[in-house]
Amino acid sequence: xxxxxxxxxxxxxxxxxxxxxxxxxxxxxxxxxxxxxxxxxxxxxxxxxxxxxxxxxxxxxxxxxxxxxxxxxxxxxxxxxxxxxxxxxxxxxxxxxxxxxxxxxxxxxxxxxxxxxxxxxxxxxxxxxxxxxxxxxxxxxxxxxxxxxxxxxxxxxxxxxxxxxxxx
Numbered sequence: 379x380x381x382x383x384x385x386x387x388x389x390x391x392x393x394x395x396x397x398x399x400x401x402x403x404x405x406x407x408x409x410x411x412x413x414x415x416x417x418x419x420x421x422x423x424x425x426x427x428x429x430x431x432x433x434x435x436x437x438x439x440x441x442x443x444x445x446x447x448x449x450x451x452x453x454x455x456x457x458x459x460x461x462x463x464x465x466x467x468x469x470x471x472x473x474x475x476x477x478x479x480x481x482x483x484x485x486x487x488x489x490x491x492x493x494x495x496x497x498x499x500x501x502x503x504x505x506x507x508x509x510x511x512x513x514x515x516x517x518x519x520x521x522x523x524x525x526x527x528x529x530x531x532x533x534x535x536x537x538x539x540x541x542x543x544x545x546x
Contacts, residue, residue, distance in 0.1 A: 380517030387411060388543035389418060389513065393525070394535055398518035399543075400480060407469035407512035410482050410491065414513070415542050417442060417461060417493055423540035424448075429456035429530045435502065437525045438483055439537060440494035453530045460492030468510055475505040478522075480513035497522050 380399045382388045389400040404411040417423050422442040429445050430438040443459030445451055468488040475481055477500050482491035491510060498505075499522070515522060525535045 382543050385544035385546075386542065387415075389414060390539075390541045390543050390546055391423075391518075392538040392540070393518075393521045394538070395521040395524050396518055398521050399516050400513045401516045402513045403473070403511065406471045406473060407482075407510050409466050410469055410510050410512035413463065413466060413493070414495070416463070418540040418542050419545065422446075422461060422493070423537050425536055425538070427451070427453065427456055427530075427534040427536050428525050429453065429534060430496075431525050431527045431531055431534075432529065433527045434499060436481070436496040436498050437522060438494060438496040440483065442493050447536055453534060456530060456534075457494070460494060463492065465489060466491045466510075469512065470507055470510060473511040475502040475509065475511060476514075477501055478515035478519050479511050480515075481505060482510040482512060484509065499523065 387402040387404045391398040402411040425448045427445045428437050428439045442461045445456035483494035484491040
């Protein structure tokens with residue numbers, strides 16, 4: 379078991395293979411960390427597909443509007459939406475996009491992140507300074523590595539549940 383230092387800033391993501399423990403970096407990207415906790419606490423991430431999974435790069439998920447398997451979703455639309463909450467301003471930092479870090483997905487506009495995020499399969503330093511890093515996997519990266527690949531995957535994996543550790 380990973381040592382959870384701050385349960386209020388730790389996410390427990392249940393995938394088909396097991397639990398992924400994510401440490402949120404609230405001191406670095408407070409608005410992004412708060413958004414993830416808000417969406418997790420409201421259950422909006424539960425049942426959401428990984429709609430873009432590129433081998434050797436990253437796994438993207440978090441489209442709560444168009445990627446939820448409980449609402450009769452169309453995989454072709456997954457990845458085109460966010461949440462009903464306003465977009466977030468970029469919170470760029472010096473933290474590198476290393477293997478296991480969470481980055482905020484966005485459009486061309488740096489201030490367009492909302493609910494979507496990606497987990498890096500490897501060090502992707504070409505993303506540094508362009509996408510907000512706001513968390514890192516501290517346990518269960520093997521479950522992330524096992525996510526079905528595709529853009530979109532034919533049979534996408536889902537986040538079964540996403541909880542804040544303080545609430546679990």
